[in-house]
Amino acid sequence: MTIFNLGSINVDHVYRLPALAQPGETIAARTLSRGLGGKGANQSIAAARAGAAVRHVGAIGAADGWVADTLRAAGVDVRGVQRLADEATGHAIIMVDDGGENAIVIHGGANHALPQSAVTAGLSGIGPGDTLLLQNETAHQRIAAAQAQAAGARVIYSAAPFDLAAVRDVIPHPTIIAVNEGEAARLQAGIEGPLPVAGLLVTMGGKGAEYRDLTAGRVTRQDAFPVTPVDTTGAGDCFAGWFAAGMDEGLAIEANLRRAAAAAALQVTRPGAADAMPTLAEVDAILTRGR
Numbered sequence: 001m002t003i004f005n006l007g008s009i010n011v012d013h014v015y016r017l018p019a020l021a022q023p024g025e026t027i028a029a030r031t032l033s034r035g036l037g038g039k040g041a042n043q044s045i046a047a048a049r050a051g052a053a054v055r056h057v058g059a060i061g062a063a064d065g066w067v068a069d070t071l072r073a074a075g076v077d078v079r080g081v082q083r084l085a086d087e088a089t090g091h092a093i094i095m096v097d098d099g100g101e102n103a104i105v106i107h108g109g110a111n112h113a114l115p116q117s118a119v120t121a122g123l124s125g126i127g128p129g130d131t132l133l134l135q136n137e138t139a140h141q142r143i144a145a146a147q148a149q150a151a152g153a154r155v156i157y158s159a160a161p162f163d164l165a166a167v168r169d170v171i172p173h174p175t176i177i178a179v180n181e182g183e184a185a186r187l188q189a190g191i192e193g194p195l196p197v198a199g200l201l202v203t204m205g206g207k208g209a210e211y212r213d214l215t216a217g218r219v220t221r222q223d224a225f226p227v228t229p230v231d232t233t234g235a236g237d238c239f240a241g242w243f244a245a246g247m248d249e250g251l252a253i254e255a256n257l258r259r260a261a262a263a264a265a266l267q268v269t270r271p272g273a274a275d276a277m278p279t280l281a282e283v284d285a286i287l288t289r290g291r
């Protein structure tokens, strides 16, 4: 089936530093590089590399055709990506330290200017068996999630960057919410009563990940594959994209978590966000070696 992704698209400006800048501090970057990012674009490329059919719904500035070309080259259908004449593509300023940790500032740009009609049109044809992926870096998440739910599709909401008001808005509609450990705690603290979703995917960096099946009351855990990270930017997106692809493919939850963990482990050993997403052959090779 198809994974529709109402997803942000950013140009990432990545500054490599010995340590992340602290308040009041000025640090000279060792290097500056530019690449495709945005939680949405990262997840689309991750899911496409996992073998899923992916349709991205989003927006970029008219001058950044290379961004759509990069998505297309990764196998993502970009007919739902609008080129907005009066908007700049969203961008991110990313500091990455010697341990691969990051701190990120985003500017939404075209991600927030996507017209509602483009979202509705981009999701036309979504139906049972399909998946909608969405994050918190675009406009119209609630409308998209409601449309997909009403059409009988699976809705996977990667609730990042975490924003309680956005989560409250979307929460009647997702099937699964994907968050990191800190976001999971904020989610549980911010939403009263049991979460009204079938499952919660919690990624925990070097500690692995778990899927909480809230219907069956069962938790499935997966250790992280041991690697030395060079850049953790987009690792959660990699996991979410591969996990969505696994759900689309009908993988059992254990196999899906293991494959997504292998993909995320590979992704953090490379610099960049979307550019660092591994291929299915690379992930299969790790899984075959049994690491």
Ligand code: RIB
Pocket: 008, 010, 011, 012, 036, 037, 038, 039, 042, 091, 092, 104, 106, 137, 233, 234, 235, 237, 273, 274
């Ligand atoms: O999750 C990583 C992403 O967050 C980066 O690619 C950046 O663009 C921001 O959206």
